Structure formats: structure tokens, C-alpha cells
Amino acid sequence: MDTSAARRNILARIRSAQGRPTAPTDAERTAADDYIARHPAGPRPELPSTPVELVARFTLETERLSTTVAEVNALTDAPAEAHRYLQSLNLGTDAVAWPSLGDLPWSAAGLDVQLRKPADADLVGITGCFCATAETGSLALLSGPGTPASGALLPQTHIAIVPASRIVAAHEDAFALMRAERGELPRAVNFVSGPSRTGDIEQTIVLGAHGPYRVHVFIVRGA
Structure with a gap:
């Protein structure tokens, strides 16, 4: 069963509730692609290195x-x-x-x-x-x-x-x-x-x- 349409509708409703356009803008897509490419690391505890x-x-x-x-x-x-x-x-x-x-x-x-x-x-x-x-x-x-x-x-x-x-x-x-x-x-x-x-x-x-x-x-x- 293809759930793509249902997923798009759910995400559109979430974006609408956040006061954003129902579809991602080019700027948002660019920012997301940049984030994925950089793989920024989150906070980490002190770990061994040698x-x-x-x-x-x-x-x-x-x-x-x-x-x-x-x-x-x-x-x-x-x-x-x-x-x-x-x-x-x-x-x-x-x-x-x-x-x-x-x-x-x-x-x-x-x-x-x-x-x-x-x-x-x-x-x-x-x-x-x-x-x-x-x-x-x-x-x-x-x-x-x-x-x-x-x-x-x-x-x-x-x-x-x-x-x-x-x-x-x-x-x-x-x-x-x-x-x-x-x-x-x-x-x-x-x-x-x-x-x-x-x-x-x-x-x-x-x-x-x-x-x-x-x-x-x-x-x-x-x-």
C-alpha cells in the first residue's frame, strides 16, 4: 500500500500548525542538504583517544x-x-x-x-x-x-x-x-x-x- 499521499498530508498539517508553508521551500531544502552533508556532532562525553x-x-x-x-x-x-x-x-x-x-x-x-x-x-x-x-x-x-x-x-x-x-x-x-x-x-x-x-x-x-x-x-x- 502506498502511504506517500497520507504522509505528505500529515507533514503538511504539521507545517501549517507551525505557521509555515505546507511544502518545504528551496531554502529549507538547501539547509537540510547542508546539514546532512556536514554530519554535525552533538554533545559527547569525554572519551579515550589514544x-x-x-x-x-x-x-x-x-x-x-x-x-x-x-x-x-x-x-x-x-x-x-x-x-x-x-x-x-x-x-x-x-x-x-x-x-x-x-x-x-x-x-x-x-x-x-x-x-x-x-x-x-x-x-x-x-x-x-x-x-x-x-x-x-x-x-x-x-x-x-x-x-x-x-x-x-x-x-x-x-x-x-x-x-x-x-x-x-x-x-x-x-x-x-x-x-x-x-x-x-x-x-x-x-x-x-x-x-x-x-x-x-x-x-x-x-x-x-x-x-x-x-x-x-x-x-x-x-x-
């Missing part, structure tokens, strides 16, 4: 969200860390991973990793991230052929690889990085902030209600 401070704040915030954190020296160490983590929880060696992570030595680390979108039976999903935000301990994931969104949403356990150089201060910085590197946003942008949780039933927090039961992040110092 690489060491960003990693420290990100680690603190992720742990507050019930996410576990480890560090590795290089991206090629990620499979070994994933194997260690899975073995520590007796979660086996099977996993699905983003196709974009296909060059990592999964088999050499003792893991049976399938590079595809997860299915209902897949219990462990391994992803990277576009960037991460120190202020909230969140992962920013952009969907694409090699980075399916379901990799971080469907499996019970989500393992995320976070390059230290891709940790930014806040969400505003994450979106600025997206605009600078991608131009247009992809179909889905997901900010993952710890395991899925809900407090709908008697205000009792339950993990894994609508997504992963656990999230494990390892920060790659050399990436």
Missing part, C-alpha cells in the same frame, strides 16, 4: 556486558585462540565463519570451520567486525556477501575478531568511518553489544533469548 586507551575502555565495557575478552598478537593467531576458547567450554571444534575469514589457518588449529551462512543446527559462529566502539563495548558489523549478518545472530556462541586498530571512540566515529570507507551503507548495519538478553519475564535477565547465549571477543594487537 590506541591504548581505546583498547582498555573497549575491554572494560565488553566485560560489563558479559562478553569475555582475550588478546592475540596477530590475525593468524585467531584460529588457535578460537580453539582454546571452545575447548575450555567443551563446545567441540565445529563452527561456521564469515567467508571473508577463509584465509585463516582454521584446520591447522584443529577446527572444522565451514565458510558460509549459519543454519539452525550451527552452534558456533565466527565473525570479524567493521569496527568496534570503546564507549559502549559494541561491535559494528556490516552485511555483505562475505560478511553475512546471521553469523553473529543465529548461533548460540558468537566469536568475534576485533583488530585493535579498528576500535574507535563512539558510534559517531563508527558511522563516520563507514561513510569514509564505504560511501553508502550496506543493507544491514548491526551493533552487537554482548550476548542477547531480555528481562520481559518478571524483570529477570535471561541470556540467549533472541540471539547468542555467549559472546567471546579477541582483540588482535597487530591488526
